[in-house]
Amino acid sequence: MVPVDVPVRTWESLVAAGAERRFRPGDVLLRQGDPPSHVLLLLSGRIKALLTLPDGEVLLLAVRGPGELLGEIAVLGGDGRSATVIAMDRCVARVVAADRFRALVRATDAETDLLRRALRRLREGEEWRAETAALPAGPRVVRALLRLAVPSGEVGLGQSEIGQAVGLSRGVVAVELGRLRDLGAVSTERGRTVITDLPLLQSLAASGRGSV
Structure with a gap:
């Protein structure tokens, strides 16, 4: 891919x-603060990116799947890793040393494309955090599910992890998921949420209510 x-x-x-x-599953692919020695090309499986703040709070930044380039921002910028990347499934990746990566990027004239990609991802993250900070709990959870789900509709995250994505406690997320489950929008199991009515969830996100 x-x-x-x-x-x-x-x-x-x-x-x-x-x-x-x-x-x-559970293996660390990249660790926050480590030197940028290589990049990874994710060929199969899913990963989650986590940011640990100075006060110890952990934020879930993103869930990514096959076809993802991981760690390139640190390699191109020469800074330490900005987040920790953890395997959610069994993953297969290609590892490219930093020097080799930079040489291939230059050889294929891809610097501008990768810079635009990095800036686009940063803007997406900023928009998501600004959006969730201004919304009540219900819409936060709804929009997080839509952002984090894979094409099949599965969100392979537990309540605590969804809470990390939107700045809510596990208990609050559990309440909101219960409301969405009663509406028929999602089904839930331990550590797993599946979107069962995508149009309904999208309409709730658009309305800004998140629950009724």
Whole structure:
């Protein structure tokens, strides 16, 4: 799978240059604060990106799937890793050393594309945090589910993790998920939420209510 925001030529060159590595659920792929020694190209499985704040609070930044480039911002910027990346499923990735990555990016004239990609991701994160800070609990949870779900509708996250994404406690998330379950919008199991009525969830997000 080739990402829509990475040039095909660049992605294929990086895949060819990388060494395969496999990860189990719960494995750390990248750790916040570590030096940027390499990038990862995610070929299968899903990951979650977590940011630990100075006060110890943990924020869930994103869930990503196959076709994702991981760790490139730190490598291009020369800074430490900005977040911790953890495998949610069994993952297969290609590992490309930082020097090799930078050389291939230059060779394929992809610097501008990757910079635009990085800035777009930063804006998305800022917009999400600003949006959730201004909304009550119900709409926060609804919009988080829509953002974090994979195409099948599954959100492979527990209540605590959803809370980390929107700044809510596990108990508050449990209440809001219960309301959505009663409406028939989602089904829930331990550590797993599935969107069962996408149009309804989208209409709740658009209305700004999140629950009725």
